[in-house]
Amino acid sequence: MKNFILISALSLSSLLAFSAELTLSGEASLESRYFFNEGSFGNTDQSQSSIVFEPQVRYSWENDRKVINFTPYMRLDDPDEERNHADIRELSFTGAYGDLELKAGISKVFWGVTESIHLVDVINQIDYVDNIDGEDRLGQPMLNLNYQTRLGNFSAFVLPYFREQTFPGKKGRYRGAYVVDTDTVEYTHKDGQNHIDYALRWSHYYGDLEWGVSYFRGTNRNPFFKVLPTGKLAPIYTQMQQYSIDAQYIVGDWLLKTEVLTRDSEREKRYLSTVTGFEYTFSNIKQTGLDIGVLTEWVYDERELQSQLGFYHHTFFGTRIALNDAKSTEFLAGGFINNQTADLASFRVEGSRRINENWKWELEANLVSSPKKNSQLASFKNDDYLQFKISFFW
């Protein structure tokens, strides 16, 4: 015991000796949503409020070459109890050893270049209840090795545990007629949630061209469903293999982007999907600092209506307006247009502005306009909302 104390004291002091840095920070926010209509499936509450708490501990040493991150996450929601959830977004050690970098623990990894849909970004499960935009992800346990060479970065992942997607509960919005029963989950593989997934990725850049080539083998992040006798839906997670390419090319003020994947999963045919488009930025307009970016992305999914994404033959038009002022005022707007009917499928607007060093507000509206009948989107047509969020950062 004495030895243990001594060793830990020594190791602790040796850590400190390397100009170690400990930072405590985080975010607490209050979200308030107002739905313009009562939901279609008995989810009649027109207002929804949440408190989100996400503290962060970061400990780094050796000039940020070794980092320990801990980011727990908690959301309390009224009225959707499925939205009440806690997660560990991050609890990991990352260490760089020369050209090698090792990461162990729960973490988050982002792949891809496009804005409307993150197609190839497959490591982390979507935290769907958090926000339907797919930007929020659940922490993923992983062992990750990166090797940086002159020919780019080679990255290998071992993912020993699977995170199930979150779904809204009975009182929640953005669900179909049937509530998903997240307690009754089926896996097609015998290892179930403990199936070990693998992923490989090579990313590099040359001049203004930047690309990544990835391979993933393991549990499909997007579930299939079956109706349970209880009248609820049970998610079924299959096994899949996926190859993907994402690339971006900068030509002056143009960013040309593409993400392409082909996925071979149980219960469906091998299919191809892509998000391809461009972003053009009118930067520093009239020397005022104002940036206006316009982006267009073509979203294609071979499975069409069977796509879990809700978008399969759509074109996304969006704009990003940044004032680049001291308050970082930003405004985002975008909508998906169905290429076959030329109808506006869904539309989303976001605005945000800092109040002071610690406070920031955000306004967000999501509208489902005229979705195609029988599509996934059609079930959300009464779920248009306006959300106000105020966050405190420390």
Place this chain on the structure above:
Amino acid sequence: MKKGRENYGFQLGKVVTKRPILISLLAVVISVLLGSGMGKITMSSDYRYFFGKDNPQRLAFEKLQNVYSKDDNLIIVLTPKSKEVFTQKNLKAIEELTQAAWKVPYSTRVDSITNFQHTVAIEDDLIVRNLVDDSTNLNTAKLSQIKEVALNEPLLKNRLINASASVTGVNIQFNFPGKNPMEIPEVAQYTRKMTKEFQERHPQFEVKLSGLAMMNNAFNEAGMNDMQTLTPIMYGIILFFMVIMLRSFFAVVATFHVILFSVISGMGLAGFLGIPITPPSSIAPTVIVTLAIADSIHILKGILYSMSLGHSKKDSIIESMAANLRPVFLTSFTTAIGFLSLNFSDTPPFHDLGNITAMGVTAAFLLSITLLPALVTVLPLRAPKKIENQSSLWQVRFANFITRNKKPVMLSTVFVTAFLAVQVPKIVLNDQFVKYFDETIQFRTDTEYTMKNLAGIYQVNYDLSSGESGGISNPSYLEKVEEFTQWLRKRPNVTHVSTITDTFKRLNKNMHADKEEYYKLPASRELSAQYLLLYEMSLPYGLDLNNQIDVDKASTRVIVTYGDIETKQILDYNEMNEQWIRNNMPKHMHTLGSSPTIMFSHISERNVKSMAWGTLLAFGLITITLIVSLRSWKYGIISLLPNVIPAIISYGLWSLFVGKAGFAIAIVSSVTLGIVVDDTVHFLSKYVRAIKEKGMSPKDAIEYAFSSVGSALVVTSIILTIGFSVLIFSPFKMNMILGILSALTIMAALIIDFTFLPAVLALMDKSEQSTGQKGENMKLKNALATISITLLAIGLGSQVKAETNKGLWVAQQIDKANNGFVNQSANVEMILLNKQGQKSTRLMKIKTLEVQGDGDKSLTTFDSPRDVKGTSFLSFSHATTADDQWLYLPALKRVKRISSNNKSGPFMGSEFAYEDISSQEIEKYTYKYLETQAGNHLIERYPVDKNSGYTKQIVLVDGKNWNILNIKFYDRKDSLLKTLVYEDYKKYDNGQWRADLMHMTNHQSGKSTKLIWKDYQFNQNISTRDFNKNALKRLR
């Protein structure tokens, strides 16, 4: 009235005759408004103004002046009538004058034989006291002792006392703040008053004043003199001529007004623009008068001629305007080009002369087409007797003579020109600045007297560095300085050498009981240092050694004074001295000679070089103007010859008969070019019109040209010649040379235009007529000639460019100073202030990695505001290609490659643009050197990248440590957008200088941003591996 003349002149003529009162009033009011600037005219009384601010000799000298005390001095030369300085009465008077001299404004030090700090040893003590200690109590023994000391002291002998002890001087040093142009006249006036009073009390002395301060004053007085004496002479001559030529009182009145208001407008504009008057620019009014008269006479002659034919006055005015607007415009335009080309000169006063004259000429043109006809309309002008316009005999006969003898005329002109052209390089450039003034200026005679009897003002400084602090006590260093001094004293024409080694030797002797054998350098460094310390402690206030050694005691200067020798010789001697230093001294002592003398010695050469390009450009522009106005390539290019040859002739004649010239010679060709071209224009336009419109043969066309413009050309040439000849009366020699050479050139031009030009035309057009084939050949030749001239101009231009690339040099120094930090990290606080003063703060950490051979890599991580905590910005800047940039968004763990095109956009809402914070590679800009400001360099740089938000940046760079002091950013509309000031520079252990505060102010929005840099760390254990995308992701 002739038909078909409904041109601008016709229309203007109609307007002017319709509303003469209104037009006159408008013209007068505008002129007077412009002229109100005359009140703001200042005289410049600083010889330094003759040198551009980036003149290398000026830079060298100013650098020297920053190290040692200033060299601006005034010497009061006293010659007792008894030819013996050392009498009690005289010494008492000198002592009194020495005392009084301390009260001269701006004086910092007074040296004379009486307050010379004489050292004697009494036992072990060093006694330092005034050489004349108690002037009331001097006996013969004491006097002779003082005399002996003074005449044996190298610091005094030939500087403040001559060998025969008949002339002595009191030297006053000044430190002029340079804020007020009246500082120097004030000193001159004060000193004159003081010495006058002195002379009244001590009539046994003859007093003369010399020195740099008096020279500055002389520049001032010469300029004033020019304005006061030349202008009246000019007006007198003009009146005389106009009365003869116009024979009409009211015509003279009208012309006089044009001339007067042209001068007023030109000078008033100069006042508004803050152009100071110097001797060269003081002749601008004279030149404007000369040129204005030519314009007026053309138009008036036309009016009078038309009236003599019986036309009404109004019709005559309109007719004259219709006929003359174009040629008058053309001649004014070319004249303005010629004068504006003076801006290429290396000497700012010539820029001023060119600009003022160009403005005056423009005003003269405008007034002669508005005020003049308007006044003539109003004034009762009588129709003169019928003026004969038919070709008078001499013109026809002369024309025929030329066409008949075209070949001999051409050949003899070519021969004479070739002969004179060979003479031109023989002109010796001499810029003894004392001789810029003629004997009527007191400074010249006084200074020549001083040079003859004491040391003059042709000095050269050699700043010898010991390479270490306190190193002047090093015996081996002193040995070298002494060797150099001895070598210099043996050189010809050297009248005095001032050196610190004399003081050391004297001290050594004093410390060894005044034994003569110890009159040598101290044996050890410790001794030297001790003596120096002892001596310095004993020196009274104001008489310290800072005029000879620097504060750090690391270097000393040796000052050589030469007698009355020419600048070419001084340059040769200086060259030899520098060579001696290189051959005999260690590297750290290597230096170049500097002084006002050196500056003036280079002035001609530099002006000739810089004006070569300006003159060529003026030639090119004027030739193009002629090609366009004559609508003919051929005649345009032929016109080159009569424009070039006159300058060659006048330079050649000058070389043959005078031989020596100062820097004014460089500008003569540009000044006269615009004027002589007028003759060519008039002659050729008539000739071309005869050939093209009237279908005459070359012979008839020449006759026509002679008879229509011949007498007018003679008259205007005479007026111009006389106008420039007036400059002969200038006490400033440069103006005199300019006047004579210009007058010569104008006369030569008249002769060439009357002989050579028609001969060439006759020859060319005859041969062209004989074979049509040759016409094509001609065209080809013309094209080739044009191309070769253009190439020549470009070649010269690029040479000039290479010389002016000092801006790049400064940038390289900055880069060099900044090199070698390997890597650095710092915490930065960014404070944003808006117009209302509201503040927001950001904290970030910036790591930078130096990359050899390419731009640096940098990684910026935000810590606050907290919502962007962990947001990071990775940038690989490149010297020539676009930067690679990545943005890390920690909430999504997303690394986004972003376009570096948006470099002009604000960085995190601050007043810093991305391009302001990215690493500043040399290749990202092109440079221009602007000027030196108190040892700092002002450069202008132009971003190469078209995406930059700036057209230019003006950067002030510290000339010592090569730190940027401030940057002024100009936006795409070329107006001042922001200023970035670097403050609180600190030197870190690795020798790197870093500013702790960078303050950016946006002048257009009123916002500002401060960057406060803290916790600088260099050469940390970070490498390129810490600057990649993985590293970015580790940041949160």
